[in-house]
Amino acid sequence: MTVVKMGLRLVMTEVKLYLREPVAAFFTFAFAPMMLILFGSIFGNQPSPFLGGRGMVDVSVPAYLGMIIATVGLISVPIGIATRREARILRRFRAAPLPPAVYLIAQLVMYYAVTLLGGIALVLAGRLLFGMRFDGNPLAVLAGFTVATLAFLGLGVAVGSMAPTARTAQAVGMILAFPMMALGGAWMPLETLPESVRRISAWLPLTHVVVLMRGLWAGSSPGRHIGDITFLIVTGILGGLLAARFFRWE
């Protein structure tokens, strides 16, 4: 019980710290709604046969969820892990009577929580400003979002554990994140990408997040996305294994 209390206190503190980082907070909570407002104002949300009878906003919201997941997982997490190691913060926590697993789980819970909050902010913007369509099952969407987020947190912890410094962690994270967002359909619908590019996209974890989220959003059953879900679970496990292999407290 005390362990749970410790963990919750740690999560609350870590969430506060995350909100105090202006850049991280902007990209987690404000950037996706801003893009939605920008492109929504330009293209509107009229149903288009090109997008399967949906509007630009209807397909952008689930895709931008992928963008938030990738931003937190591949940029915030590696910087956070590597900075905490480099600035000897992990050492300071390890010298306290806090089970190491509690510390690490609290970190993951915090990152999951801010990703979820960012997603909620985006959905609210789509709903309130553009009357976005949602035909899915909220629980299925939440479950898909959770699988996707955990997979990217795994990748992020792996990058943060393997990078020798916080600077390297940031650079590697961005190098992974930006091409993935561009080719994975997080910025532009996958439909706009040429066939040759989409063959590469199929190997990027983020593509599967976007396809999964768009599918669940439009009401298709999780069973039809078993391939995407498997891809993400494998990604998460690989990330977790790499993290476990390379994580260092100092």
Add this chain to the structure above:
Amino acid sequence: MQAVIRVEGLRKAYGSRVAVDGISFEVYEGEIFGMVGPNGAGKTTTIECIEGLRRPDGGTVRVLGLDPQQEGLRLRQRIGIQLQEGGLPDRLRVEEAVTLFASFYPRPMDPQALLERLGLAGLRRVPFGQLSGGQKQRLFIALALVGNPELVFLDELTTGLDPHARRAMWDMVREIRAEGRTVFLTTHYMEEAERLCDRVAIMDRGRIVALDTPERLIHALGAEHRVIFHTNAPFDPTPLRDLPGVSQVEQIGERVVIYGKGDRLAAQVVEALVARGIAPRDLRVEQPTLEDVFLALTGRPMEEANPRENQGGNR
């Protein structure tokens, strides 16, 4: 006296470099125990093996009857650790840090009272990243005390602090001991060890070369005292050489230095001067220090052995 720390044959190497070479000692309940020596002598490795943060290659360590490797969590509930190299998130505020760490312990101290006591009450809402070196150090002491520990570890507590802040830290350490807590500290300032510690272990190149009270270590050295004074009128100091215990007399202009042994050295010199009608000015007695002990034991002065001042280059 009850031993709260027992170390026997502790050994730790990093690759081919032996950091701690089979040392044994005990720390008793209620004392301020100091481990002194130059950077790289193995002090921090020793303290971290005792805290359970580092795994020894050999030997046994028992702290409060617990094995730091097997029962690390239970041990760390009862000890307080100030790390030589530790950090906190830059945006974490002073008060948040202390209340957060308080939540990790079964019987914590009141965070507010602790902040008052360490002079951090006015800095409650200041983020860690904006604190000065001395303020950070006080916050780390607060984190070491917040768990209400029986035993407090202070690793290079005053490194990088100005003399004023250093003295304030010494008072703090004495206060911690006065509350009945045992203190284990490391330092590479011999003066600090001499003034603060009940017992001192002098460490050099991974071994303990001496362990005793500072007074006894200095006394055992059998080194000479120096009586130094100035005179207004020129005089011939040669007859002072015949005083018992005096070995050498130096005169440089108005300044006279007399070397010798014995508790009555200074009194004899003053008596002899007064008998000759000479009034010594600015008279002082210099006693050997732990620096001299280190020099005698290792064959080199601490400054040479400490190549990079204020740098915790050791591990």
